[in-house]
Amino acid sequence: MSDRFEPLGPLTGAQDGLIKVAAIYARDAHGRALCQLRDDFEGVAAGGIWGLFGGKVEAGESLRGAAVREFYEETGLVIAQDELAPMVEVASSVLPGWRIYVFELITPVRGSAIRLGEGAGFAFLTQEQIGSYDFIATYKQFFEKIFD
Numbered sequence: 001m002s003d004r005f006e007p008l009g010p011l012t013g014a015q016d017g018l019i020k021v022a023a024i025y026a027r028d029a030h031g032r033a034l035c036q037l038r039d040d041f042e043g044v045a046a047g048g049i050w051g052l053f054g055g056k057v058e059a060g061e062s063l064r065g066a067a068v069r070e071f072y073e074e075t076g077l078v079i080a081q082d083e084l085a086p087m088v089e090v091a092s093s094v095l096p097g098w099r100i101y102v103f104e105l106i107t108p109v110r111g112s113a114i115r116l117g118e119g120a121g122f123a124f125l126t127q128e129q130i131g132s133y134d135f136i137a138t139y140k141q142f143f144e145k146i147f148d
Contacts, residue, residue, distance in 0.1 A: 023054030076115030
């Protein structure tokens, strides 16, 4: 299983001390993107803004392992690492020194199966809706690329 990510935008800064985030681009059977409305309380980066499900890679954890764990913690959905395809690597627009690795989840997701464990909410959004919602700049950049 290869984890070759396409760089998206400038990837500046040293690799040492880089904080990695694994995120998942998932869709439903209609092709709409599964997005998370982030919690809006103290200590949450980009609180109250839309993004993808995912989170920080823990010490000793692989990117795929972190993506699977975070997706389960945040949605209650169990997925396998081999259901993930690497997409892009992008520098965080919110936290300097953070790098986001976005995987595509190959299997469609059913909204009725989601049990939100983190975040203020979730929605399956069309391209047009994504353009009108308040998204973290990093994810706006991601969606601009995939909808290009």
